[in-house]
Amino acid sequence: MRFGRTHAVALIGMSGSIVEVEADISSQLPAIVLIGLPDAALAQSAHRVRAAASNAGIPLSTHRITVNLSPAALPKHGSGFDLAIALACLAAAGDIAAESIERVVHIGELGLDGRLRPIPGVLPAVVAAQRAGHTTVMVPAGSVAEAELVSGMRVVGVASLRDAAIWHGGAFDPIPVDAVPPSDVPVEEPILGEHVADLVDVVGQDAAVLALQVAAAGGHHAFLLGPPGAGKTMLAGRLPGLLPDLDERAALEVSSIRSLGGRAVGRALATRPPLESPHHTATAAAIIGGGSSVIRPGAAARAAHGVLFLDEAPEFSASVLDALRQPLESGVISIHRANAVAHFPGRFQLLLAANPCPCGQYGVEGGECSCAPNARRRYLGRLSGPLLDRIDIQLRVQRVTTVQLRAALSLGRMSTAEARGRVVNARAAAAARLASTPWRLNSEVPGRWLRGTRMRPGSAAMAGLDRALERGGITMRGYDRVLRVAWSVADLEGASVPTGDHIGQALYLRKGI
Structure with a gap:
C-alpha cells in the first residue's frame, strides 16, 4: 500500500x-x-x-x-x-x-x-x-x-x-527526548498593574461604586468622566472582581481565545472574567482582531465575558471606537477576509474613562484649565454620539476631598466579595424573571418588552422619567436604557419592581455627566 x-x-x-x-x-x-x-x-x-x-x-x-x-x-x-x-x-x-x-x-x-x-x-x-x-x-x-x-x-x-x-505500530526503538514546554506566559496576569484589586480600597467614591455594582448586575456598559487622580483606573480594575464566575460555556470560550492568542491555558478552564486594557495607540486590528493569513483575536475578543477598559478613550482613533459599535450590538465579532470569515465571541462590558478636557483640569476645584472651549468640545466630541448612546451608565467622578476621606475612614466600606454576592443575587433574580425569554441580563432586554403592560412600573414610579422624555432631556432610546438600569438597581436592592427611587437613581446614572 x-x-x-x-x-x-x-x-x-x-x-x-x-x-x-x-x-x-x-x-x-x-x-x-x-x-x-x-x-x-x-x-x-x-x-x-x-x-x-x-x-x-x-x-x-x-x-x-x-x-x-x-x-x-x-x-x-x-x-x-x-x-x-x-x-x-x-x-x-x-x-x-x-x-x-x-x-x-x-x-x-x-x-x-x-x-x-x-x-x-x-x-x-x-x-x-x-x-x-x-x-x-x-x-x-x-x-x-x-x-x-x-x-x-x-x-x-x-x-x-x-x-x-x-x-501507531512502528517497529522503532524508543529514544527519550525532552518535551518542548508550552508558552510560559502566566495564566493570570495582574489587573492594571495591581496584584490585589479589592473594592474596599476605594475611598470617597460612593456613586461610582454603586455604578460599578449596577453595571455588573445588569451587564451594562459604563463611561466615567473625571480629572486625573479621581480614581477612574482604580475603579475599572475592580469591575471584573464584581462579576460572577464564568459558567462552563463561557469558561471554554475564554480559555479557547486565550489559547488562540498563544497564552498559557493551564490545567483548568478559566473561571474568572478577563480584563483587557489596550493602550490608546492600538489599531483597529489590535482591538477587533485580524491578520492577513492567520486571523487572531483582538482585545475585544479577549475581553469576551469580561471587561474591555479603554482609558483615555478620546485618545483612541475614531475608526477604532466606531469598530466597537457592531460587537456591542450583536455580541459577535466578525472579521471578513477575501477567502474566509472568522467569528469570535464579542459579548463584553465596555468601560470608558476620559478626562473632561485635554489638560484634565476643567471643572476641578482649584484647578486651572488652559483649554479653549472649542478644544474641550472637540476632545469629548471624539466619542461619537452613536457610541455613547450605547453606554447605559454615564457618570462624572471627582477627586476625593479631605472631608470625604475622613468620613470614609470612619465608616465600613464594602469589599469586592460582599459586592459580588449582591451582584450574584441580582443576576439570579433577573434570570428568574427572564426565564421564559431568550435574554438573561437586563442590558439585553429590548425596550418594547420593558415598556409593555406586564413589565412597566406604575405611573407614579415612571412620572420623573416621563417628564424627562417630554422635556427632551432624554431620547426614546435613552428612555429604554434608563428602564434597563432601573431594573438592575431594583435587583440589587431585592425589589420585585422598580420604584420611583430606583428609576431616579437610574436616570442619574444615565445623565450623571
Missing part, C-alpha cells in the same frame, strides 16, 4: 473544520508536493517534515510524495498540520499502521530535530475534533494539559515524531 490517510484541524477564528490529510507515493523524482490551498507557513511544512523524520531516525520515502489536504477549497494555515503530514507519509510507506492513524486526529508542529512543539489554538482544535465525532487526538506532550480540558476526549501526548510512529 502506497497511500496513507489521517486527520488534522483547520481553524478559522474560533471555528475548526476537520481536514483529511492524504499522502500518496509515486515512482518519480524525490519531492514532497503539498496541495489543497496551504498558506506560506504550511507550504514550508514539506521541508520541516522531511528533516524532522530524518533526524528522528525514520526517514521518509525517497520517491515523490503527494500530500493532499481535503477539502481543497478550505483555507489552511499554520504549522499545526506537520504531525498529520509526517504520519500520513510514513503510513503510505508502510512504516506504521495506516488503520491506526485513520482513527486519530493529529495536531502539532515539528522541529527539525523531530520533537513536537506546542502550537496556539490546541483547545479550540480539540473542541472542533470532538464536535466532528472524533474521540482520540494526538498532541505535543507540552499541550496535553490543555487538550485534556475537553471532557470525553482521549488525549495522546507525544514528545517526538518517533514516539508518535511507535504509538
